[in-house]
Amino acid sequence: MKTLNKKNIIGILVASVGILLFLSISGCFVSEKVAAKGGAQLWAENCQRCHNMPSPSTFSPDQWETVGLHMQTRAQLTTPERDKIVEFLKQ
Numbered sequence: 020m021k022t023l024n025k026k027n028i029i030g031i032l033v034a035s036v037g038i039l040l041f042l043s044i045s046g047c048f049v050s051e052k053v054a055a056k057g058g059a060q061l062w063a064e065n066c067q068r069c070h071n072m073p074s075p076s077t078f079s080p081d082q083w084e085t086v087g088l089h090m091q092t093r094a095q096l097t098t099p100e101r102d103k104i105v106e107f108l109k110q
C-alpha cells in the first residue's frame with residue numbers, strides 16, 4: 020500500500036470536507052430562501068408586477084398549471100417558487 024501515503028489521504032480528506040461543506044451550505048441557502056416564503060406571499064410579491072394579481076378562483080387547477088409554466092418564464096421564478104404559487108392558486 021504505497022499508493023496512499025499520508026499526503027494523499029490528507030488531500031482527499033480536505034477535498035471531501037470542502038465538497039461536503041459547499042453542498043450543505045449551498046443546499047441550506049436555496050431551501051431556506053424558498054422555505055421562508057409560502058405560496059401566497061410569493062404570489063403577492065411576484066404576480067402583480069406586470070398585471071393585477073389574478074385571483075385563485077379565476078382558473079381551474081389544470082389551467083393554473085399552464086399559467087404557472089407560462090408565468091414562470093415571465094416572472095423569472097425558480098421551479099420550487101412556481102410550484103408553491105401554483106399549489107396556492109389551486110386551492
Ligand code: HEC
Binds near residue numbers: 096
Ligand atoms: C414580467 C411580467 C409578468 C409577471 C411577473 C407575471 N406576468 Fe402574468 N402575464 C404577463 C403578460 C405580458 C401576460 C399576457 C400575455 C401572455 O399571456 O403572455 C400575462 C398573462 C397572465 C395570465 C392570463 C390572464 C388572462 O386573463 O388570460 C395569468 C392568469 C397570469 N398572467 C398570471 C400570473 C401569475 C400567477 C404570475 C406570478 C407567478 C404572473 N402572472 C406574473 C406578464 C407577467
